Amino acid sequence: MNIRQYCYFALRSDTRSAAEIAARLGMEPDEVRVRGSRSAEHVIPRCHAWMIVRRSDESVADQIQHVVDRLETIRSGLVSLCAEDEIGSMMHVVRYFHDPDGVREPPGGTSWEQARQWPRPLGWHLSMPVLEFLSATRTELDVDEYDCSDDVAADSRA
Known part of the structure; x- marks a missing residue:
């Protein structure tokens, strides 16, 4: 099964812009969201967001x-x-199962030494230092998982 996954840390506010948050922290975000920038009528996005993002084949x-590790330099702020x-504050984990563009775990019969070189798309844990960081910064954990197998099946029928 192929899995595409990424993580991001977000600071969100109804009143403070990402620029104000960046100025206070002394760190520029990787991405920002501006409250109501996509739809003023329905206020989408619902809040401003300052985000540090990691997209890779890593676990x-x-x-x-x-x-x-990136945020440790501004931890006190x-x-x-x-x-x-x-x-x-929220740590988001987003995972797409059966994504044709995702990474795959090693096939059965792969030696342990070879398997250690492959990306690890399944299973994950949070170390004590990470849990302590999340707790100190009052950060919630949000995990979204999506099954793309219906999308893949629909694309193959088209």
Whole structure:
């Protein structure tokens, strides 16, 4: 099964822009969202967001560790900012199963030494330092998983 997955840390606010958050933290985001920029009528996105993103073939655990490592330099600022009621923080994990563009686990019969070189799309864990970081910054964990097998089947019938 092919899996495409990525992670991102987001600071969200109804009132503070990503630019204001970046100025306060002293770190530019990888991506931003502007409240109501796609639809003012339905207010989509629903909030401003400042985001640090990791897209790679690494395991979810390795991607999250990479994001946390990047954020360690501004940890005290994050702790202070996330203690304020108008700022919310979230670590997002997004996974697409049966994605033709995703990575695949090694086939059966692959030696342990060879398998260690393959990406690890299935299974993941959070280390104690990562859990402590998430707790210190009052960060929630959100995991979204999607099955693309219906999309693949529909594409093959077209």
